Structures are given as structure tokens and as C-alpha cells.
Amino acid sequence: MEKTQKSTKRLKAARELQKVVADYYLRCMSAKSEGRPVGWMPPMNGAIELFYAMDLQPVFPENWSPVCAAFGLTPQNFKVSEDMGYSRDLCGYLRNIIGYVHGLMNEKDSPFGGLPEPDMILSPGGGCVPVMKIFHALERRFPNAKVFYADLPQVAVEDIKDYHIDYAMSESQRLADFLTETTGRRLDEDRLQEVVGLSDRACELWDEIMSFRRYRPVPFSAAEMGIMFVMVTLQGTQIAVDYLTRVRDEIRQKAETGTGVIENEKIRLFWDNIPLWYNMGLFNYFEKFGGVVVAETYSAAWSIRLDTQNPKKALALKSLMSYPLVSCVSIDKRKEMVLKACRDYAIDGVIFHRNKSCLPITLGQMEIKQALERELGIPSVIIDADHMDERNFSLAQFQTRVDAFMEMLLERKKLTG
Amino acid sequence: MQRNKMTNDPIKPFKKSIADSQERLKALSASGQKTIGYFCTYTPIEILHASGFIPMRIVAGAGRIDKANAHLPDFICPFMKLSLEKALNGRYDFLTGIVQGYSCDAACGLINIWKDIFKDRFFHTIPIPYNNTPESRAYYRSAVFELAGRLEDVGGHFSETSLKDSMDLYSRIRSIQLELYDRRHKGNPAVSSSGLMTIVDAGFLTPPDQYLSMLKDFTDQLPQDPRATKDGFPVIVSGSLIEEPGILDIIESSGGRIVADDLCNGFRQIFPPHGEGETSIDRVIDRYMNRFPCPARSRAIHRSKRLLDLARDSGARGVIFVLQKFCTPHLADYPTLSEALKKNGFASILIEMDETWQMEAQLKTRLESFFEMMGSVA
Numbered sequence: 001m002e003k004t005q006k007s008t009k010r011l012k013a014a015r016e017l018q019k020v021v022a023d024y025y026l027r028c029m030s031a032k033s034e035g036r037p038v039g040w041m042p043p044m045n046g047a048i049e050l051f052y053a054m055d056l057q058p059v060f061p062e063n064w065s066p067v068c069a070a071f072g073l074t075p076q077n078f079k080v081s082e083d084m085g086y087s088r089d090l091c092g093y094l095r096n097i098i099g100y101v102h103g104l105m106n107e108k109d110s111p112f113g114g115l116p117e118p119d120m121i122l123s124p125g126g127g128c129v130p131v132m133k134i135f136h137a138l139e140r141r142f143p144n145a146k147v148f149y150a151d152l153p154q155v156a157v158e159d160i161k162d163y164h165i166d167y168a169m170s171e172s173q174r175l176a177d178f179l180t181e182t183t184g185r186r187l188d189e190d191r192l193q194e195v196v197g198l199s200d201r202a203c204e205l206w207d208e209i210m211s212f213r214r215y216r217p218v219p220f221s222a223a224e225m226g227i228m229f230v231m232v233t234l235q236g237t238q239i240a241v242d243y244l245t246r247v248r249d250e251i252r253q254k255a256e257t258g259t260g261v262i263e264n265e266k267i268r269l270f271w272d273n274i275p276l277w278y279n280m281g282l283f284n285y286f287e288k289f290g291g292v293v294v295a296e297t298y299s300a301a302w303s304i305r306l307d308t309q310n311p312k313k314a315l316a317l318k319s320l321m322s323y324p325l326v327s328c329v330s331i332d333k334r335k336e337m338v339l340k341a342c343r344d345y346a347i348d349g350v351i352f353h354r355n356k357s358c359l360p361i362t363l364g365q366m367e368i369k370q371a372l373e374r375e376l377g378i379p380s381v382i383i384d385a386d387h388m389d390e391r392n393f394s395l396a397q398f399q400t401r402v403d404a405f406m407e408m409l410l411e412r413k414k415l416t417g
Numbered sequence: 418m419q420r421n422k423m424t425n426d427p428i429k430p431f432k433k434s435i436a437d438s439q440e441r442l443k444a445l446s447a448s449g450q451k452t453i454g455y456f457c458t459y460t461p462i463e464i465l466h467a468s469g470f471i472p473m474r475i476v477a478g479a480g481r482i483d484k485a486n487a488h489l490p491d492f493i494c495p496f497m498k499l500s501l502e503k504a505l506n507g508r509y510d511f512l513t514g515i516v517q518g519y520s521c522d523a524a525c526g527l528i529n530i531w532k533d534i535f536k537d538r539f540f541h542t543i544p545i546p547y548n549n550t551p552e553s554r555a556y557y558r559s560a561v562f563e564l565a566g567r568l569e570d571v572g573g574h575f576s577e578t579s580l581k582d583s584m585d586l587y588s589r590i591r592s593i594q595l596e597l598y599d600r601r602h603k604g605n606p607a608v609s610s611s612g613l614m615t616i617v618d619a620g621f622l623t624p625p626d627q628y629l630s631m632l633k634d635f636t637d638q639l640p641q642d643p644r645a646t647k648d649g650f651p652v653i654v655s656g657s658l659i660e661e662p663g664i665l666d667i668i669e670s671s672g673g674r675i676v677a678d679d680l681c682n683g684f685r686q687i688f689p690p691h692g693e694g695e696t697s698i699d700r701v702i703d704r705y706m707n708r709f710p711c712p713a714r715s716r717a718i719h720r721s722k723r724l725l726d727l728a729r730d731s732g733a734r735g736v737i738f739v740l741q742k743f744c745t746p747h748l749a750d751y752p753t754l755s756e757a758l759k760k761n762g763f764a765s766i767l768i769e770m771d772e773t774w775q776m777e778a779q780l781k782t783r784l785e786s787f788f789e790m791m792g793s794v795a
């Protein structure tokens with residue numbers, strides 16, 4: 001086991017992913033020469049569908065961070081941002097992307113040819129503080145980009161009222177107007193409906209893919225989580241739907257033939273919080289105990305079904321719900337989701353990644369942990385780490401805690417049969 | 418001290434009010450006068466007051482963390498950690514609930530965690546808009562009405578007339594506080610900076626009508642004649658909530674002279690004293706939209722302009738950033754702010770404080786060398 005390590009992927013589709021990722025970034029880089037204006041935006045909102053409907057190129061700086069982690073560039077990027085005065089206590093996505101745009105990006109020696117400079121920046125008012133601060137820094141770094149100051153109520157999913165939706169809808173109209181003004185393109189309602197339909201179809205496929213994780217043995221594990229890439233960057237495109245269809249077919253076939261991730265599946269695990277992007281191999285670590293990470297909170301929140309009959313309202317709702325579903329805005333809702341997932345996927349134990357780089361997702365974990373024990377009798381373990389910064393991760397501590405936890409789970413299993 | 422003609426310690430009533438606050442609010446709540454807590458000063462307390470509640474800012478003070486560790490990671494600001502610790506120790510049992518205007522992620526998470534622990538209380542978060550447009554104001558108005566409605570569920574009675582009274586009350590309070598700030602800007606401070614902070618802190622914990630008369634008593638006794646300006650390198654203190662006013666004394670005894678601040682329990686929550694608009698609700702909204710900006714709700718680049726103005730107005734030549742450890746909004750703004758200050762010829766230094774607020778020796782050494790470098794200690 002290494003401190004930084006890639007995961008073992010067993011799905012054909014997961015290997016095919018490399019091409020999907022490379023194609024996406026290639027499209028980003030060729031966008032300008034092909035006349036598609038580029039906009040940088042935060043993930044998890046309904047703006048992506050507007051972009052694809054208007055044939056604009058969305059780029060997600062946060063998603064670039066896992067890419068940097070996979071290519072081992074993060075330490076370099078951190079050095080740049082930390083030298084600028086950004087504290088090591090700040091979210092690793094922030095330190096990575098700010099370091100990247102002030103460092104490697106200028107040198108052009110980056111994976112997939114790098115990121116294209118933005119013509120537009122969607123700077124969020126809403127989401128978490130680090131994501132807002134990332135975009136404030138990007139505004140300064142790219143002074144020629146046109147900036148849209150977005151605004152979105154940070155309201156718990158269970159507290160959403162009509163007036164929140166109305167405001168989110170008026171903001172999304174304002175965004176559409178901004179895009180028209182900046183690029184000269186108009187939003188075609190039919191095309192929007194089509195894109196929203198594709199986006200919804202991707203979510204439907206995603207839910208179906210997830211449903212096969214109920215099988216025992218489970219046909220794929222968190223080690224294959226890379227497939228989520230299309231849910232982050234390509235929602236609303238045929239590419240995502242086609243790719244997810246292939247993933248679904250492969251997984252369905254595995255499920256139906258009883259082909260599991262490992263031969264002798266004994267323990268089914270749930271992972272809470274963002275993965276360690278520089279060490280996806282951790283998801284395979286459990287296998288020596290007969291353990292598989294069957295489900296995770298992170299993936300569930302990317303699938304929000306959209307009402308294709310009312311695309312604008314659907315997108316407003318998606319924007320309102322996405323971030324609260326994974327963060328401390330909706331701890332009650334998150335608790336409910338984790339408990340439900342643990343029941344649905346017959347989980348034996350839960351791993352809480354206490355993520356130094358992400359306070360919004362880490363807050364509430366202890367409440368969820370207690371509820372799991374109290375209501376379902378499911379034990380859990382806390383792993384102190386960081387989704388971007390390997391300096392905040394101790395492999396030795398991870399192994400000690402996980403080994404003890406897995407042994408305890410195996411012991412319990414023996415007793416309960 | 419021969420600083421003015423006042424007898425005794427002029428700050429004493431404020432200190433006492435802080436010391437007695439828990440007992441007083443507990444007694445008031447036992448007699449039926451309910452109190453609602455809030456973390457962040459973006460919470461429109463006028464609405465709470467107009468609905469018949471005493472708004473009380475939750476303060477953490479200094480201390481050690483024990484019980485709160487079962488709920489929180491280590492990497493969260495001391496303010497949030499300690500306030501939960503105190504709540505778990507029963508310190509805030511008298512609160513009817515908490516209302517929080519969404520500010521930072523930590524405060525957002527904490528209100529959820531309190532809600533999970535104290536199941537019988539009232540909790541409400543107001544998602545405040547980030548933009549200042551007619552649409553966002555209309556949205557904010559709906560959010561205010563939702564809050565007023567929810568407060569009615571726990572015994573509140575809201576009306577535009579009562580809101581007008583509450584606004585007038587808070588506006589008078591803030592105007593007096595601002596006069597005190599103004600004197601400091603002009604080099605004629607009424608009290609030491611730590612004294613001024615104590616006065617402000619007392620306002621968080623004292624029923625506002627009582628607090629207003631304390632402020633009036635205090636200003637009535639103030640000498641009118643200007644006094645000689647003190648020595649020291651003139652600085653602004655900028656940062657999150659400072660829980661220990663003694664920090665300001667340490668800054669001053671190390672060679673600094675605080676002429677202004679950009680603090681959560683300081684100028685930031687006082688300015689402007691009131692808003693403009695047709696109705697009372699418009700005025701409340703206007704004030705919160707135009708507040709001296711907090712990093713959780715604004716851009717560093719806009720804040721740096723405000724800081725530079727403040728420096729020019731007050732004659733400051735440097736900025737001391739005093740942050741709660743792990744305070745994301747402030748830490749994220751710091752590089753931009755310090756760069757802008759440097760470009761404009763202002764020095765700055767960053768100090769992060771943990772929950773003990775006890776790092777006097779280390780702090781003094783750092784500050785002394787900072788001021789020495791600035792050539793102020795002759």
C-alpha cells in the first residue's frame with residue numbers, strides 16, 4: 001500500500017473512461033477555435049444544461065483538481081498558492097486551482113493540454129465559502145472574462161419554499177440573458193427541453209446503475225467511482241447518456257451473472273465524504289478482508305431527476321438542491337439519505353472520512369454516525385484525511401484503524417451469521 | 418490612569434452587564450420574556466426584537482473543549498467549538514431557539530448540529546441573498562416574512578409598527594457606538610480599544626433598551642475636551658470575532674495604537690447604523706445589504722478598498738489581522754488583502770488565535786518585532 005495510489009479498476013467501462021475524460025478536455029481546449037465560448041463554473045447546478053443548450057463550453061475548475069491529483073501535480077500547485085499566502089487550513093480544491101492558474105497553467109505543461117482561459121466566469125453567491133472564494137480569485141486572475149455574479153439561496157432541501165424557487169428561476173433567467181448578451185446566442189426552448197431530457201436520462205441511468213449495487217456480490221465498488229465524471233461535466237449531453245448506457249449494460253450483466261468485485265464478499269461498506277483523489281487505491285484496501293465499498297454519499301447527490309415538462313423550474317430546483325444534499329446545509333436530509341442507503345445496500349459498516357479539506361461535508365458526520373448506531377446498529381470508523389492534500393493523511397493511522405474495524409466487523413458477522 | 422475625569426472605571430457597568438448576562442436572561446425567560454440567540458451579525462435582529470424577543474448574540478469566550486469534541490472536528494473555528502461546548506454545559510438553556518442569517522459554512526453546520534442535539538428548541542436559518550438587486554431585495558423580503566411567521570409559532574407577534582420601533586432603537590444604539598468609533602478615528606478616543614470592545618460586547622448580551630440607557634449614561638459623562646493623542650504605530654485591527662478584548666491591550670502595549678477596526682464584534686456590525694427605504698422592512702433590508710462587508714459575504718477585492726479607505730480616514734499605517742484559527746472566509750481573503758495593502762504602502766501581519774486566547778508571550782514577541790520593523794518604537 002502506498003500513500004498515493006491508483007485504484008484497481010475491473011469494469012471495461014472504467015477503462016474506457018480515460019477516453020471520455022480526454023475527449024472532454026480536448027473539446028474544452030478546441031472550443032475557442034471551434035467558436036464555442038468557454039465559461040468556468042462551479043459544479044452541481046443547473047447552469048451546465050443552459051450551457052450545453054446554447055452550445056457553450058462549460059469548464060469546472062473544481063473537477064480539474066482530481067485530475068491534478070491523479071497526475072501528481074497537486075503538491076506543485078499547493079506550493080504556488082501557499083507561497084501566495086493561502087493557508088494550509090483552506091480547502092485543497094481552492095489551494096490547488098489557485099496554484100494551478102497562477103503556476104502550471106502559464107507553463108502549459110499540464111495534463112490534456114490544460115484548461116482554456118475563460119471567456120465567462122459564473123461566480124457563485126451560494127454553495128460553500130471556499131467555492132465562492134475560488135471564483136473570486138479566478139475573476140482577478142482572468143480580468144478579461146465577463147463575470148456573472150450568481151446568487152442562490154443556501155436553504156436546506158426540506159425547507160425549500162416557492163419563493164426560493166422563484167428567486168432561483170429568476171436568477172437562471174438572468175443567467176440566460178447574460179449568456180445571450182455576452183455570446184450573442186439565444187436560448188432555444190426546444191433545445192433546452194432536449195438537453196434537460198438528456199440530463200434527466202443520465203440521472204435515470206445513474207439511479208439504475210446504483211440499483212445494481214444492491215446485489216450480493218456487488219458488481220462494482222467505489223474503486224470505479226471515476227465513472228461519475230460524466231455526471232459532473234457532461235450532464236445534458238448524448239455522450240453522457242451513451243457512456244452510462246454502456247456502464248449500465250456491463251454492470252447489469254455482472255449483476256445477473258453474479259460476478260462480484262471480489263470472489264468472496266464478506267463485508268459491505270459505505271463511504272462518507274469525498275474520496276482521497278490522490279489515493280483511490282484505498283478503496284481496494286478493504287478487499288483483503290473480504291470488504292467492498294458498496295455505496296457512498298458523494299455519488300448519490302449527483303443524480304437529481306428533472307421534470308422535463310418544466311425545464312426551467314427543474315433546473316432551478318437542481319441548483320437549489322445539489323449542494324445542500326452533500327453539505328451541512330441539510331444535515332437532517334443527509335442523515336436520512338445515509339440511513340436509507342445503508343438499509344437498501346445492506347451495509348455492515350460505515351467509513352467516515354473526516355476531511356480536513358472540507359468542513360461543509362464533515363460537519364454533521366458525528367450526528368449521522370450516532371444515528372446509524374442508534375437506529376440501525378451499524379458500526380462505523382472515522383478516518384482522518386484530506387481529499388486533496390496528502391500531507392494530512394497518514395497511511396499508518398488509516399491501516400491501524402481500518403484493520404481493527406474490519407476485524408471487528410468480521411467477528412460480528414461470525415456471531416450473527 | 419489620568420485619561421479622563423471619570424471616576425472609577427467607566428467600563429464597569431458594561432463589564433458587569435456581561436458578567437450578569439446569563440443570570441439576567443435566565444430570569445427574564447423564567448418571567449416569560451423570551452430570548453433568541455444568533456451567531457452571526459448578518460441576522461436581522463430587528464425582526465426578532467420586533468416580534469417580541471430579546472436577541473442575544475451567542476458568545477463563546479475562552480476555554481477548553483471537551484464535550485463538543487464528540488460533535489465537531491478539530492478544524493473548525495474556536496468560536497463555533499466553544500459556543501457548542503457552553504451550550505452542552507447548559508449555558509444557553511434559557512434560549513427559546515436560534516435564528517441565523519446564513520454567513521459562513523461553520524455557522525451553517527453548527528445551527529444544524531445544535532438542532533440535532535437540542536431537539537425541543539426553535540431553529541431557523543435565513544438564506545440571505547448575495548446580490549443587491551431589486552429581485553434579491555424582493556426575495557429577502559419574503560425571507561423576512563417567513564422568519565416573522567415562524568417566530569409567531571413560538572409566541573412572537575410581528576407588526577410593521579413594532580418593527581419601526583425596534584429599528585429606531587437599534588439605530589440609536591449604533592449611532593452612539595459610531596460616535597465612539599468616530600472619536601477614536603479622530604485621535605480622541607473616549608476609552609481604550611479594549612474598553613470600546615467591551616462596550617460593544619455588552620450590547621450583544623443586554624436587552625437593547627437597557628443597553629441604550631447604559632450607553633447614554635456613559636456618553637453623558639464623557640469629557641468634551643480633546644486629549645493628547647497617544648504614541649504608537651497607528652493600526653487597524655481586522656478579523657473575525659475577538660473573544661478576548663485583552664488582545665487589543667497587548668497590541669497597544671507592544672507598540673501599536675489602534676485607530677480603527679474591521680471586526681465582527683466591532684465596526685463591521687455597527688456600520689451603517691440604519692438603512693434607507695419606504696417601509697421599515699425596506700430599511701432593515703437596505704441596512705443589511707449595505708453593511709460594512711464581512712468576508713463570508715463579499716469579495717476580498719471590495720473589502721480591500723474599504724480597508725484602504727478606513728486606513729486613510731483613521732490615519733492607520735498598518736493592519737493587524739487577528740483571526741480565529743480555521744476561519745475560512747478570513748483566511749481566504751488574506752492573500753488578496755495583504756497584497757493590496759502592501760501595494761498601497763501599508764504593512765500587515767497575520768495572527769491566528771485558538772480557543773484558549775492565551776498566547777500572550779508569543780503574540781507580544783511577534784507584535785514587537787512587527788512594530789519595530791515599522792520603525793515605530795523609537
Ligand code: SF4
Pocket residue numbers: 091092093094128129130131357358359360361
Ligand atoms: S464543498 Fe468542500 S470540497 Fe467543495 S469547495 Fe467547498 S469546502 Fe471545498
Ligand code: SF4
Pocket residue numbers: 494496497521522523524657658713741743744745746747
Ligand atoms: S466567520 Fe470565521 S469565526 Fe465567524 S463563525 Fe465563520 S469561521 Fe467562525
